[in-house]
Amino acid sequence: MKKNIIKLALLLIVVTGFSCKAELSDININPNATEDPLPDYLLTATEKKAADLYWGSENNYNSSLLFVQHWAKIQYTEPDCYILSNSSFTSLWNTGYTQIITNLNTILDLTDEKANSNYKGVALTLRSWAFLLLTDAYGDIPYSEVGKSIIPKYDNQKDVYFGLLADLENSLTLFNEKGQKISGDIIYSGNILSWKKFANALRLRIALRISDKEPEKAKSVIASVLNGSAGLINSNTETAQFIYTASPQQNPFSASFETRDDYRVSKTVVDRLSAINDPRLAVFAQKPTDTSVPNYVGVPNGLSTTDANNLGFAKTSKPGSYFLKAESPAVFYSYAEVLFNLSEAAARGFTTQNSEELYNKAITASLNQFGITNSTVISSYLSQPDVQYDKTNFKKSIGEQKWISLYGQGLEAFAEWRRLDYPVLTAGPASVLDNKFPVRFIYPGAEQSLNGINYKAAVAHQGTDNLITKLWFDAY
Template sequence: MLKKLSYIILFGLTLTSCSDTLDDINKNPNATETPLAPYLLTGTLKQGADLYWGSENNFNSSLLFVQHWAKIQYTEPDRYDVSNTSFTSLWNTGYATLITDLNTIINFPDAQANSNYKGIALTLRSWTFLLLTDAYGSIPYKEAGLKVTPAYNTQKEVYTGLLEDLAKAQSLLASTNGTVTGDLVYKGDVAKWKKLVNSLRLRIALRISDKEPALAKQAAIDATSDAGGLLSSNADTFKFTYISSPQQNPASAWFETRDDFRISKTIVDKLTELSDPRLPVYAQLPSDATVGKYVGGGNGLSNSDANSQGFAKTSKPGTYFLTSTSPAVIYSYSEVLFNLAEAAARGFISGDAETLYKNAITASFNQFGITDATAISNYLNQAGVKYDASNYAKSIGTQKWIAFYGQGLDAFTEWRRLDYPVLTAGPATVLDGKIPSRFFYPGTEQSLNGVSYQAAIAAQGKDLLTTKLWFDAK
């Protein structure tokens, strides 16, 4: 697999020459002349996982915003003292690498990529666009990759378009439509890709549920009634499993040379309050053995106050997340069940919301290796965990926030959408007591795509961390 990954860099744009002679001279008889779908798929999955699970978009930004992690030194990101250069990775890699390579697969003739490759590529492209719009708001969508200065589409237009794209992806996927290689996640199992497509459709249905309830209900019905089904067990979870260095989990690589993050006090306190058996998975005991309990770091502290908590007296994130082979979970079975619970609570689909909610928590426990039935039952029967039908957003939002630990981008989106749990900005933060509601657009958009950028912020609101996005504006 490593060998295959190294080949990805060979597949750039084929340079043309006005001289046939020079063309012949410059040809490498041993090189592949055109990019191959399996290698592009392999590269996209690896680079997408790195983007989702890596520092800029996850543990140095969104994981801080939702108070899963905290900084114990170099606290500027945890105080929101950042610029538009802090949020370029998701945009630049999303467009220039992932969407570009996926469009290449989608546009291949059938001889180079069967319809299953194209269905998978369209699914992954939809996921990438979803990450982008969830983080920034209005984004280039319809003209992305077609124009040098593409127009931005509103978030409503993007979500609506992605529902159509995913319906098309579903129609392209079939076990009879050819084999798929280079798939490091589902190993070419088209049935699992079909489940992921429907699960993404359900995710988007809830994204738009407060703003377009009729469309959301239909999207939820379409997703749950499709013959392809949804992710139906932890074995279906969409995750990228890393291997040894240099292809290890990004958080693992970070902690090999850095020691500037701790698990947040906010989530440690909540897990402690609930006697949550996931706490030893999510956190390590402090290295000072005399402490003897899990201690989270405060969010939004000054550098001196963060340092004074004590490096040896505070808990690092759990080793489950920091080994070379720790998986980058992107869409879990637990999330599907939480989404079904909410869809049922909203009356979009039939089903018992409370049962689905309990099953979602159980699936999260199982995901992290906790299978003791008594422990799970005791947890579910606590007053602080029991499902509250009168405020499903609080029950689902709080437990979803816990289950999403480590998945910063989606935890950030769901926290903004459901408004639970109630989080408080740290004492040294710089946004007048507010927590960010979005990412800044990269500065290059102002200089290279200024007309489209200006039109987008005129419609959406100022390019500030505190500007609420369409799905979040209540």
């Protein structure tokens, strides 16, 4: 691990991305990139950049975590009231394309002598994950022409999902557990079987993403996943995650809270978890520092800065210390999510598995993930009427519990909340969308000037480039 972190420190100098202000012609010519890239160095740097992007402020706790009401703002509350512009959503786009996808394409383009097929399988899997984040957030995106044109067309979201499913199938053919080893991999330490399971888990995720629009395709993909030899993430020890270390390589949550105090746990989370005696509340939140306030106190989303300030910084709950530790992991895909997805697949009739049993296993896996392992506590929690599986409304049961289990993973929680439509949330009093919620990210403003023709075509196809235009997968 120390060796990888040393590599990372060096690579962040030579494999950095591009300025947000770069011309499109620079996308294919990175003046800062090494002329003789090494796949292990590229992989280490890119995994770190991907983790920071996924868990960092702009895409997570200053946007998607607010949209799904995991966190709330206690000062500078404009993002919590949806006062946002296209400049608010540049990070995911710019870093996703010009650093993460570019670096992974570099690995894929290396000769077999420089990067064996396992490197390329990892690169294609991780690239698919990055493209999935982008299309889930923005909708139609450049995909098929990325790396081939300086003004790439925007592919329809359906085509992106179908393309990613094909890419992930291809990645499975590249992996060879008995083949050459790889290094520089912090996520799975070079374990190729684990990467195959992650690739399959992504196929399962995408299959459910398209399930309301393309149920037969979804069913076919899930059958392929379950009938294949690679399997799926099968325990919390196989969770896809990036493990951080001490400063300056710490978790973004930790780094932010060293100097800022803008965020609190949402009242929605505190109230819901309190109502069902959820033991994860003590992990997700801290009690107020004012000892005269004995219980957890969440901040309502969508307050004016004045109203939020008046609640008192010492009288409200910060996010739990579990998330604020320097070494807290950035989870990309948990075992609990796999089980929730299998439960939903069964509920939809895509498989013959027992949906309720998988649902209970998913909750148990989530509780275990956050350190709650006492069997009596778990059994008592599962037995509550408000927790028990509702066969008449699987979207409600799975949606609400999945929302809890994805706490901290704002982008994925945002995608699943839009798709499943649970839990039912209420916009804050100072929000500016007429009681509506954001349902997508806005394209970065630079796209209008740098790739204007293709940007306009995407907007004409998808709809107005604003926060409330529904994406293709968001059927209801």
